[in-house]
Amino acid sequence: MAGTSGKTSGARSKSAARSKGGAAKSSPAIVEFTKEQELGAYRHMLLIRRFEEKAGQLYGMGLIGGFCHLYIGQEAVVVGMRMASKDGDQMITGYRDHGHMLAMDMDPKGVMAELTGRRGGYSKGKGGSMHMFSKEKQFYGGHGIVGAQVSLGTGLGFANRYRENGAVAMTFFGDGASNQGQVYESFNMAQLWKLPVVYVIENNKYGMGTSVERASATTDLSQRGASFGIPGEQVDGMDVRAVMAASEKALEHCRSGKGPYILEMITYRYRGHSMSDPAKYRSKEEVQKMRTEHDPIEQVRKRLLDNGWASEDDLKAIDKEVREIVAESAEFAQTDPEPDVSELYTDILL
Ligand SMILES: Cc1ncc(C[n+]2csc(CCOP(=O)(O)OP(=O)(O)O)c2C)c(N)n1
Numbered sequence: 001m002a003g004t005s006g007k008t009s010g011a012r013s014k015s016a017a018r019s020k021g022g023a024a025k026s027s028p029a030i031v032e033f034t035k036e037q038e039l040g041a042y043r044h045m046l047l048i049r050r051f052e053e054k055a056g057q058l059y060g061m062g063l064i065g066g067f068c069h070l071y072i073g074q075e076a077v078v079v080g081m082r083m084a085s086k087d088g089d090q091m092i093t094g095y096r097d098h099g100h101m102l103a104m105d106m107d108p109k110g111v112m113a114e115l116t117g118r119r120g121g122y123s124k125g126k127g128g129s130m131h132m133f134s135k136e137k138q139f140y141g142g143h144g145i146v147g148a149q150v151s152l153g154t155g156l157g158f159a160n161r162y163r164e165n166g167a168v169a170m171t172f173f174g175d176g177a178s179n180q181g182q183v184y185e186s187f188n189m190a191q192l193w194k195l196p197v198v199y200v201i202e203n204n205k206y207g208m209g210t211s212v213e214r215a216s217a218t219t220d221l222s223q224r225g226a227s228f229g230i231p232g233e234q235v236d237g238m239d240v241r242a243v244m245a246a247s248e249k250a251l252e253h254c255r256s257g258k259g260p261y262i263l264e265m266i267t268y269r270y271r272g273h274s275m276s277d278p279a280k281y282r283s284k285e286e287v288q289k290m291r292t293e294h295d296p297i298e299q300v301r302k303r304l305l306d307n308g309w310a311s312e313d314d315l316k317a318i319d320k321e322v323r324e325i326v327a328e329s330a331e332f333a334q335t336d337p338e339p340d341v342s343e344l345y346t347d348i349l350l
């Protein structure tokens with residue numbers, strides 16, 4: 001799905017991004033998608049959602065050990081970004097990472113098998129949910145330490161600049177992570193050396209059980225690079241078209257040698273922080289309102305139906321196809337053998 005592009009329409013700029021601060025930016029307009037783009041985005045977001053629902057089920061059945069952070073609700077962010085990116089661009093993120101792997105076309109079987117700790121998993125069943133990588137697909141993890149991936153992503157950008165390979169490092173982190181010290185050390189270096197890094201802040205409104213308002217002295221996270229002169233924008237992260245429009249602009253900025261760019265994606269996670277979350281910090285009504293009024297997949301589904309680009313039956317067929325892929329991955333994740341005991345001493349630093 002990389003390399004696709006849509007036609008830009010100025011008419012719908014209201015719900016798209018806004019920008020201010022150091023380097024003045026005009027509001028990017030929403031990209032009106034073609035039929036193929038709508039269908040592609042729909043299928044990819046649905047794959048992530050169904051995969052995550054299945055992972056949640058397997059966790060409930062006791063088949064997944066350790067941590068498991070689901071991405072449900074945030075699908076448009078990673079899919080829109082991926083649609084704007086080119087092959088060769090890298091992606092790195094934190095622990096809420098399954099959606100990012102699927103967006104980078106990693107094999108759902110390998111991801112699910114890693115969750116259940118099986119041999120065929122991306123880290124041979126020894127890494128689990130937060131620690132998967134694929135050099136082939138340009139996915140660099142999967143990191144459990146909040147904010148750690150920001151300096152690593154900046155390093156990817158440094159390598160791109162050094163090698164002059166034209167690639168951009170898409171570095172994702174959360175609203176909570178945006179208050180970590182190494183984020184600002186990275187910003188300084190990235191702007192000083194004009195590194196090709198898009199910093200994607202996924203503002204899902206909470207860091208574990210703490211809202212952005214309670215944790216952050218300033219809540220417009222897109223402006224966190226202002227003191228370094230890094231431009232930034234807030235984007236409707238529930239609308240895949242807005243995400244793609246802003247991402248295209250940010251990626252182009254980086255690719256043309258102007259240095260890093262910040263995109264704050266305003267999004268929402270429907271599930272708990274991890275699988276063990278009492279959810280006392282928000283009301284059921286708040287979650288329900290986001291689901292019914294802003295769901296990223298429903299928005300595309302409605303446009304497909306309204307434009308006559310797909311019938312209910314067509315959409316059911318896509319759902320069936322996606323469910324089959326997910327079922328196959330779950331089957332593999334339960335039948336593939338666990339790693340051999342001898343693997344206890346491999347792939348580790350002693
Ligand atoms: C350095 C560090 N501090 C604290 C934690 C515990 N912790 C795990 S996730 C998290 C919240 C991060 O929230 P955010 O960056 O908004 O990401 P989200 O979970 O919302 O995707 C915290 C504090 C950690 N893993 N690493």
Ligand SMILES: [Mg+2]
Pocket residue numbers: 174175176202203204205206207208
């Ligand atoms: Mg958060």
